[in-house]
Amino acid sequence: GQNIDQPTEMTATEGAIVQINCTYQTSGFNGLFWYQQHAGEAPTFLSYNVLDGLEEKGRFSSFLSRSKGYSYLLLKELQMKDSASYLCAVRAETSGSARQLTFGSGTQLTVLP
Amino acid sequence: KAGVTQTPRYLIKTRGQQVTLSCSPISGHRSVSWYQQTPGQGLQFLFEYFSETQRNKGNFPGRFSGRQFSNSRSEMNVSTLELGDSALYLCASAPGSTSYEQYFGPGTRLTVT
Numbered sequence: 001g002q003n004i005d006q007p008t009e010m011t012a013t014e015g016a017i018v019q020i021n022c023t024y025q026t027s028g029f030n031g032l033f034w035y036q037q038h039a040g041e042a043p044t045f046l047s048y049n050v051l052d053g054l055e056e057k058g059r060f061s062s063f064l065s066r067s068k069g070y071s072y073l074l075l076k077e078l079q080m081k082d083s084a085s086y087l088c089a090v091r092a093e094t095s096g097s098a099r100q101l102t103f104g105s106g107t108q109l110t111v112l113p
Numbered sequence: 114k115a116g117v118t119q120t121p122r123y124l125i126k127t128r129g130q131q132v133t134l135s136c137s138p139i140s141g142h143r144s145v146s147w148y149q150q151t152p153g154q155g156l157q158f159l160f161e162y163f164s165e166t167q168r169n170k171g172n173f174p175g176r177f178s179g180r181q182f183s184n185s186r187s188e189m190n191v192s193t194l195e196l197g198d199s200a201l202y203l204c205a206s207a208p209g210s211t212s213y214e215q216y217f218g219p220g221t222r223l224t225v226t
Contacts, residue, residue, distance in 0.1 A: 031213055042203060042217035043156070050213075087156065091213075100169050101146070101215070103156035 002026040004104035006088050011110045012078055020073045020107045022088030033089040034062050034073045037106065043087055046073070075109075083111045115140065117206050117218035125224045131192040134221045138185050138206030145187040146215065147179060150201040159202075162187055163209075191223075199225045 003025045012018040024032070031050040035043035049055055049064035049071060061074040075082055085106040092100055118137045126132050138145050147159040158171040162181035179189040185206075191198055201222050205215035 033213070042219050044217070045214050048213045089156075100158055100161070100171065102158060103148075105155040 002090055002092060002102045004088055004090055004102060006104040006107045008105065009108045009110070011112060013112050014078055014080060016078050017074065017076050018078060018109065020075070020086050020109065022071045022073070022104060024069050024071070024088070024090045026090050026092045026102070028093035029066060029090065030093050031091040032064055032071050033091065033101070035087040035089060037085045037087060078111050080111050080113065083109060085109070117204060117216055119204050119218040119221050121221060122219065123222045125226060126194050127226055128194055128196060130194050131190060132194060132223060133188055133190045134202055134223075136187045136204030136218060138187070139216055142206035142208050143185050144207040144209060145181055145185065146205045147187070147189050148203045148205065149173075150203055150220070156203070159189065194225045196225050199223060
């Protein structure tokens with residue numbers, strides 16, 4: 001099976017930097033994803049890491065260490081609109097080339113003025 | 114390009130009934146995955162379809178089933194509804210079975226009374 005852990009809630013100030021951590025345990029690892037979900041809306045894709053290292057995309061960066069089963073999402077220059085739930089998800093090979101995406105419970109980020 | 118569409122958006126059913134939800138992927142996308150989202154369990158994978166074939170299935174009872182048509186549209190069916198089936202059901206599409214980026218639809222909010 002798979003186990004994904006991320007903090008339930010985080011609070012940060014507008015303009016600041018926040019790091020949301022995610023640890024996972026899985027077999028057949030095939031990639032780690034970060035999604036953003038605003039209340040009442042569908043998740044939207046933020047980033048994908050399959051190799052170790054940092055992927056930067058504008059104000060958002062995502063890091064992966066496969067040996068440690070660890071990832072983080074870094075949000076810079078926080079804006080009020082960044083208040084949302086951030087979901088860490090791990091994809092694993094199940095059988096053949098079938099892949100299954102397992103989500104963490106999400107981290108509710110609140111950005112304060 | 115139009116996004117993923119799901120119908121209906123809201124649905125109220127009573128225990129014991131069955132329900133069918135529909136998902137139309139982004140034009141050209143051949144992979145459709147279904148997820149159940151509840152406050153307690155978060156986002157959980159139901160199944161994935163690619164080219165009309167179920168490629169993977171999550172840990173849900175047999176009351177949950179699905180299918181995909183030749184035009185890539187997908188339906189999921191839940192029979193003998195239980196109160197615990199109340200959830201947001203999300204559909205996500207991807208261009209191919211190996212694509213890493215999924216695009217989520219707005220979801221169908223199912224309430225079982």
